Amino acid sequence: MNHIFRVEQAGLLSTFQDLGRFGYGSFGVPAAGAMDPYSHRLANFMVGNSEEEASLEMTLLGPTLTALGTHRIAIAGGDLGAQYNGLPLPACVALEIHEGDVLRFPGGNGVRSYLSVAGGWDLPIVMGSRSTYLRASIGGLEGAPLKKGQVLKGQKQDLTQLPKWHGVLPRKYWPLDPQDSKTIRVLWGPQDDYFDQEQKERFTSQNWKVNKDSDRMGYRLEGDALVHLDKKEIVSDGVCQGAIQVPGHGQPIVLLADAQTTGGYPKIATIVSSDLGKFAHFRASDIVNFKAITYDEAIQALEEQENVLQEIKQYIATQPSSSVWYYHIKIRGEEFNVRVEEI
């Protein structure tokens, strides 16, 4: 049987995403894809999948899911208060579920978390990708967010070769929490010459507040307005994920996975690849500040992140298969990690 879950409650916004739909940008189709590619890849690696498989991107309040059989799944990303049959789960964990088990994501300190299943979710490939793009109703499951009553299916695959490990991913591999570090690294441009030195310093020196109108298309930031040197608009050109445009009112907008492919405002700076995933974990009212680095530093940061991901892959592949369960529980205000072993 490849029926994995039944959706009991849809939650706020859960969509299937992969690494993005590339090749159609010239036709006005945004890449979409996981807002935090790092956590998406983690979730896949933790069940032995290729990073190309889709995962379920859950936002703030995730779904309530009932298991329809025995399957291995993984959760990775921000803390959405995940519960397994009522027991709290850590934010990055792989586990085996059985028919009737209930998984809930009632909300926690995090914004986005990714749910994978061993063998990958069974979804049609639309224009080269399984990513949901909501505005055009394509990809994912019927081009839409999860709905109550749906059955989530897995691909029919030989899973005997996949690693059998389950447990809590070591803390050092978890995605960075915005509470621990509020700094996001950027490269200047492509239109930083629309601002003078003072405005560029204003951009990197101040604490920007994330506005509540922030979603998969873009994040709006609030702070001391940036003043354009002269022109406030450009003749439209293409935009990348992470580009930070500054409209006439001077409050920046960070363009993200579902943003339109072109834009007509000057882009003062662009978030570097290695920090895009981290930025996706900022929530409304969080404070963010930007630090400008060089191209070489950006590449180095990305390579380091890539090495960590390969290390994690290696870690999971070499863990002994076990019937060990890990729980993170709170008793009278004290927190415990509990390990339960079959005997």
Added chain:
Amino acid sequence: MRTPRFLQQGDHGLVVEFGDQIHPELVEQVRTLMVALRERPIPGILETIPTYRSLLVRYNPLQIRVQALQRHIEDLLQQEKQQIVPAFVTEIPVCYGGEWGPDLERVAEHAKKSIQEVILYHTSADYLIYMLGFTPGFPYLGGLPQEIACPRLATPRTAVPAGSVGIAETQTGIYPMVSPGGWQIIGRTPLRLFDPSKEEPVLLQAGDYLRFAAVTEEEYQEIAEKIEHNQYVVKKTPKGGARE
């Protein structure tokens, strides 16, 4: 060809900027480079996004660095100097007026022309597709005859049907999918500008041209029927070829 400016957009985008104006010549340069990159690709390029005046190249920095990418593009520009890539004109059949084009009369009134004249003006031009965006497959077109320019609706519609052909100021365009919109709707095409189930999901391409052809309601239904059964062949001719 003028040497373009190269601008970095983060560590995963390179903007090749040919100018900062809306001009057909720039579109031609953008399109030539886009086609050259498609024919002589280099590993690491994810996709390209053409606009009025620039080509954004999105790349994977783990596969290729900006310096190597820029060199490759400069080489291509050298080689493509003399080459002209032919553009195509796609014919868009449109049923004007009535329920298909509820704002046609208003546009005619505003232009102080007859309905027939508005249709003649609208079908007389070849429109350059500057770029696609807003929604998948939505063409930004240049070349609307000034005589039939018309302001947007005072109150935008919440849902404009797919295929609707509209006018807004000096622009004309086609809605590929149902979306909200404030353009004056003068007609509708049965063609599907965006069909994700197709191998080539988007009908039009930046740098090419389109022209509108008036059809009757019967012809509209006939074409719609053929499209439904995958029997319709979209009329596409090289630019500069004889008009029917």
